[in-house]
Amino acid sequence: MWKIRHWKETHRVANKVTSAVMRQGLRVLGVAVRAEKAVFASAVVASALYGGMTVASAWALGWATQNVIIPTFGKGEIAAGALWTGVLLIIGTALLKSIGIAGRRIFAGVMQYRMQARSRRDVTKQYLRLPLAWHQRHPTGQLLANASSDAEAAWAPLAPLPMAVGVVVMLVTAAVGMLFTDLVLALVGFLVFPAIAVLNLVYQRRLSPLVTRAQQLRAEVSEIAHESFDGALVVKTLGREDLEAERFRRRAHELRDANVAVGRVRGLFDPMLEALPTLGVLAVLGVGAMRLSTGDIVSGQLVQVAYLFTLLSFPIRALGWVLAELPRSVVGWTRVQSVLEAEGSMVYGEETPGRDEPATLAVSDVSYSYGETEVLHDVTFDLPPGRTVALVGPTGSGKSTLVQLLVRLVDPDTGRVLLDGTDLRELAYGKLAESVALVPQQTFLFDDTVRGNVALDLPMPDEQVWAALRVAQADGFVSGLGAGLDTRVGERGTSLSGGQRQRLALARAIARRPRLLILDDATSSVDPQVEARILYGLRDRAEASTVVVVAYRLATIALADEVVYLDRGRVEDRGTHQELLERCPGYRNLVTAYEREEAVRAALDADAALGLEETEVSA
Amino acid sequence: MTVETAPEQERIGTGAGGSAWATIRRGLSLTPEFRKGLVGTLALAVVATIGKIIVPIAVQQTIDTGIGDGAPDMPYITRAVVLCAAAVILTALASYLMNVRLYKATESSLATLRVRGFRHVHDLSVLTQNTERRGALVSRVTNDIDQISTFMQWGGLMIIVAFGQLFVASVLMVIYSWQLTLLVWICFIPLLIALPRFQRWLSRAYTVVRERTGDMLAAVSESVVGAAVIRAYATERRTAERIDKSVDANKAAQVRAQTIVGFVFPLTEIVAAVAIAGIVVLGVRLGVSGDITAGQLIAFLFLITLFVSPLQTATEVLNEAQNAVAGWRRILGVIDTPADVADPGDDGVELPRGPISVAFEQVHFAYPGGPPVLRELSVGIQPRSRIAVVGETGSGKTTFAKLLTRLMDPVEGRVTIDGHDLRAVRFSSLRARIVMVPQDGFLFDGTLEENVRYGKPAATRAEIQLALTELGLADWLDGLPAGLDTPVGQRGESLSAGERQLVALARAYLADPDLLLLDEATSAVDPATEVRLARALEGVTRGRTAVSIAHRLSTAENADEVLVFDGGRLVQRGPHAELVAEPGVYADMHASWVSAAHS
The missing domain is CATH 1.10.287 (Helix Hairpins)
Structure with a gap:
């Protein structure tokens, strides 16, 4: 749905080719020109060659008419010298023009695609640099669009830009040429070509809001289809196919109407833009015939001007194409810029933590807020080295936020998180990751091989990868995959089940031999029996480490040496499972819910049985 | 959840067979809007194309009467120019009308095709849907259609215009020389x-x-x-x-x-x-x-320009044509894929509402090309009973649920409700009576209220509030920033997995089915909430038939009857108390549950 909002915004900001949009758009083009001076210069030179040669080819034809055709028909004999000169002129200008066209197209492409690639690289670099808190404030879809469609839209006018420059050269050359040929004929040109330009402007102003609307609706139609097909099971099980079809139909019909509206404007203006130069040629012929009769021009000149009109009528539209792309370009550019200008980044210190023994972690007076809402209040606890601590709390108690603080995905508003006594903020970049590994709740796999996903950028022998997979109970299914460690997984690779993905993510953490391992409900999709094997494996590993597990399952909690119980953003209690069961009512309530349920039921059943007996007795 | 690989499942067609022409003919036969008035549009196209040779003719006339012996015949030239100008305006008009008709016809016909394709995707069985990535399915009703649209309005038109242009130019050329x-x-x-x-x-x-x-x-x-x-x-x-x-x-x-x-x-x-x-x-x-005359010769120079633009754009047009044919194949591929789990529609049985009984009779199921996942299953479910289904991953319990809700049909045997074969029951009736809550609580982008209402489109806000209260979710609802108006985000992502399941459950409950089937529907909810929910569900499902695929011990203990699946067979059935006492799969599972819960 964000996409729709996105488009609505586009619609509001840029539905008109206003002068403000024009100015902004030209500034954006200026950026590209400065960035790719050489390529742009080459494209312009090529395009100017194309423009000049277009005019020259009309002149060559006029020359051939005047010096070859007319004399031949007049005298009845061919002037061989002039004939071959004419042939040479015609083919020569065409060859140069072709070189101009090829150069213009290729350089324009190089420039456009280079700028696109540059924006994409810059934007994704920002994504990688900006802190996670920034990511959390921006919808995923918007960020993806910034790097794809916005980066494309920003530089879209670069494709027709060199041609437009060439057309300007063409028009100036033509105007000068016509002035030298005949003033009266030039006057016809000066009436017709500005008229075409104005008509073009009106056309683009009318068209662009309609095109924007159609694009917006296209995005909405796609969004509905996406959502509806994603929820196909719900649609089916509730029998809502008709409802969905109706929802889709309404939007599809709006899109149809929008496209027809675009078609009306195109259908109206395109023939007008074609008819106008044709009428111009006819005017040239009419006026020209008169000038011929008074002897002011010769037939070759008439042919030359008429031919020029024919050649110019199409390229002159390129000016409109640039204009048409400007509003989208401005919006795309603005969005890309807002990412590039985003402030804030994680600042790293110089410290290097130790490497060998399990880590000590201390959380001291930590508070954290999302916007106005504080979700963690003065949280304090410590993790002694080599211990396994369970972080337990009801949904929404702040467990996942706390976990993010422990691996410095976000920094606390107040308070400190200390690894072996060093504030996380003082550690050098990459040092924390060498010591601490997080397996998040939401599994993320890279579009890469199994090996790549486990090892990431660490050089690692295959045995080490397999060892990690074994602890994560993933060795079995990985060896069953077609290409073993070389099997591609992730977005566009082999599809794995949720449990299998979780186990790969776990192996990734284990493979780095972290001194502190943090599992944020990381085995929720794994069968309980497999989970138990994983947890035992973790405990019995040769490389001891401190472990934090966020969990609900009693079996998981039971493996922990200690429990930290979190409720509504505060540490309510800490101790062994047994101690907390005895003294912390909230904890007891949460973890024994099932047992109590059993007990209550047993009592009810007993009551019911008793009741039944009584009934029998009374009967 | 088991990973379903369906190597030989009926895949959604790519229409790869058959020539491009056959594809286009079939595509056009499905879109009457396009054929209607096509003759008129083509006639206008002919007129518009003839307009292209006005300039060469005018040039020829002007040159041949304007030069040569002495003074040009000015009145004649003026008449010719005015006549040609009128013809230009006429052809521009024809061109305008043709464009508008073409846009209307193509857009209406493609909208029809789009909606039809979309609807058909929902009519396909879950298995068929799963043979293709969601994104690819979406593109069949979006990008692929857009590609046809671009082609019909630009490329297709260019082909007609190009052929017309080359033809009329050639005719005029032949007349000249x-x-x-x-x-x-x-x-x-x-x-x-x-x-x-x-x-x-x-x-x-x-x-x-x-x-x-x-x-x-x-x-x-x-x-x-x-x-x-x-x-x-x-x-x-x-x-x-x-x-x-x-x-x-x-x-x-x-x-x-x-x-x-x-x-x-x-x-x-x-x-x-x-x-x-x-x-x-x-x-x-x-x-x-x-x-030949000088005018005719010079007219030839102008006629050549009519050859340039069609040939310059030809590669692009051909490319678009290829894309359009591919697009056509892909949308037709959807429409031509048979809905293998089909709605009997009006011929089907409409069942009255009320307590529902279910029977599986010698049911056998295997995914296409795969080993059997459910064998010789015969089991009856009494009206108003509460059934728990247990078994390891791959035991066949999810398949059981899919057959019961007719997301799939058995390979052999039959499933009946109230004595009627499921295949004979109208979908409208079936979906009203049996509702499943899948494990993944998928939500639509909108508010919480809108999502719950999806279960019963006519429900009022008060009814929705009541449903949530009856499920014991009033406290949770009060804790949300905007209550019923809380936006759930795309696919429900603004809520936690557990909260999504709560909404999905409320949605199914509001639909008021006679049989409620829960497929591990509360697996992501925290234990305290889950227990509260289980208790509430027990109350609200009283009088209905309830089937739960259990992932926790307590569900099985509370059921009237437990169905134990192992290796695709129903191996045990009976109340918890009985099953736990006899040696077997259930007793083993129970033992491991208990040890996990109390260790």
Whole structure:
């Protein structure tokens, strides 16, 4: 749905080719020109060659008419010298023009695609640099669009830009040429070509809001289809196919109407833009015939001007194409810029933590807020080295936020998180990751091989990868995959089940031999029996480490040496499972819910049985 | 959840068989809106095309009457110019009408095709839907149709105009001089022959571009979707390198395609220049022998321009035509894929509401090409009973649920409700009586209220509130920032997995089915909430039949009867108390549950 909002915004900001949009758009083009001076210069030179040669080819034809055709028909004999000169002129200008066209197209492409690639690289670099808190404030879809469609839209006018420059050269050359040929004929040109330009402007102003609307609706139609097909099971099980079809139909019909509206404007203006130069040629012929009769021009000149009109009528539209792309370009550019200008980044210190023994972690007076809402209040606890601590709390108690603080995905508003006594903020970049590994709740796999996903950028022998997979109970299914460690997984690779993905993510953490391992409900999709094997494996590993597990399952909690119980953003209690069961009512309530349920039921059943007996007795 | 691989499942067609013409004919036969008035549109196209030769004729007339012996015949020329101008305006008008008719016809017909394809995707069985990625399915009703639309309105029109233009130009040329006409065609024919080859190059180059773009988008998305993992593992540099590589590969592919276009496009200009030079050389010779007038010769120079634009755009048009045919195949592929789990519709049985009984009779099921996953299953479920289904992953319990809700049909045997074969029951009736709550609580982007209402579109806000209260969710609802008006985000992502399940459950409950089937529907909810919910459910399902696929011990203990699945067979059934006492699969499972819960 964000996409729709996105488009609505586009619609509001840029539905008109206003002068403000024009100015902004030209500034954006200026950026590209400065960035790719050489390529742009080459494209312009090529395009100017194309423009000049277009005019020259009309002149060559006029020359051939005047010096070859007319004399031949007049005298009845061919002037061989002039004939071959004419042939040479015609083919020569065409060859140069072709070189101009090829150069213009290729350089324009190089420039456009280079700028696109540059924006994409810059934007994704920002994504990688900006802190996670920034990511959390921006919808995923918007960020993806910034790097794809916005980066494309920003530089879209670069494709027709060199041609437009060439057309300007063409028009100036033509105007000068016509002035030298005949003033009266030039006057016809000066009436017709500005008229075409104005008509073009009106056309683009009318068209662009309609095109924007159609694009917006296209995005909405796609969004509905996406959502509806994603929820196909719900649609089916509730029998809502008709409802969905109706929802889709309404939007599809709006899109149809929008496209027809675009078609009306195109259908109206395109023939007008074609008819106008044709009428111009006819005017040239009419006026020209008169000038011929008074002897002011010769037939070759008439042919030359008429031919020029024919050649110019199409390229002159390129000016409109640039204009048409400007509003989208401005919006795309603005969005890309807002990412590039985003402030804030994680600042790293110089410290290097130790490497060998399990880590000590201390959380001291930590508070954290999302916007106005504080979700963690003065949280304090410590993790002694080599211990396994369970972080337990009801949904929404702040467990996942706390976990993010422990691996410095976000920094606390107040308070400190200390690894072996060093504030996380003082550690050098990459040092924390060498010591601490997080397996998040939401599994993320890279579009890469199994090996790549486990090892990431660490050089690692295959045995080490397999060892990690074994602890994560993933060795079995990985060896069953077609290409073993070389099997591609992730977005566009082999599809794995949720449990299998979780186990790969776990192996990734284990493979780095972290001194502190943090599992944020990381085995929720794994069968309980497999989970138990994983947890035992973790405990019995040769490389001891401190472990934090966020969990609900009693079996998981039971493996922990200690429990930290979190409720509504505060540490309510800490101790062994047994101690907390005895003294912390909230904890007891949460973890024994099932047992109590059993007990209550047993009592009810007993009551019911008793009741039944009584009934029998009374009967 | 088991991973379903369905190697030989009825896949959604790609329509790869059959010629392009057959595809287009079939496509057009499905869209009457397009054929209606097509003759009129084509007639207008003919008029519009004839307009193209007005200028060459006017040039010829002007030259032939304007020069030569003394003064030009001005009144004649004026008349000719005015007449031609009128003709130009007339053809522009024809062109306008043709455009509007074409847009209307194509857009209406494609909208119909789009809606029909969309609807048919929902009519396909879950198995068929799962043979294709969701994104690919979406593109069949979006991008693929857009591609047809672009083609019909630009490329298709260009083909008609190009042929018309070449035809009328050639006719006029022949009238003026057959020798020069022959010359022109000799010049252009090699280009015509080479065009399909150029188009193939281009098409290959664009295919590479599309692939590279896909790779690039995938790489870029990692920097956003994997933001947390990338930071936690400090792999920014590696990710940046991968992105840069894919961005550059994409750029290189784009530039390559553009270079091919850059070289192919101007070839027409060169050929045209050669033709023009040839016309001049041969034309003056013909002029000397009196076979042609100066005006006719010069008109030829103008006529050549009519050859240039169709040939310049031909590679692009051919490319678009190819895309459009591919698009057509893909949308027709959807529409022509049979809905293998079909609604009997009006011929079906409409069952009255009320307590529901279910029977599986000798049911056998296997995924196409796979081993059997459910064998010889015969089991009856009494009205108003509460059933728990247990078993390990792959035991067949999920298959059981899918057969019971008729998401799939059995390979052998039958499933009946109230004595009627499920296959004979109207979907409208079936879906009203049996509702399943799947494990993944999928929500639509909107408010919580809208999502619950999805279960019963006519429900009022008060009813929705009541439903949530009855399920014991009033406290949870009060804790949400905007209560019922809380936006749930795309796919429900603003809520936690557990909260999504709560909404999905409320949605199913509001639908008020006679049989409620829960497929591990509260697996992500915290224990305290789950117990509360279980208790509430027990109350609200009283009087209905309830089937739960259990992932926790307590569900099985509370059921009237437990069905134990193992290796695709129903191995035990009976109340918990009985089953736990006899040695077998259930007793073992129970033991491991208990040890897990109390260790």
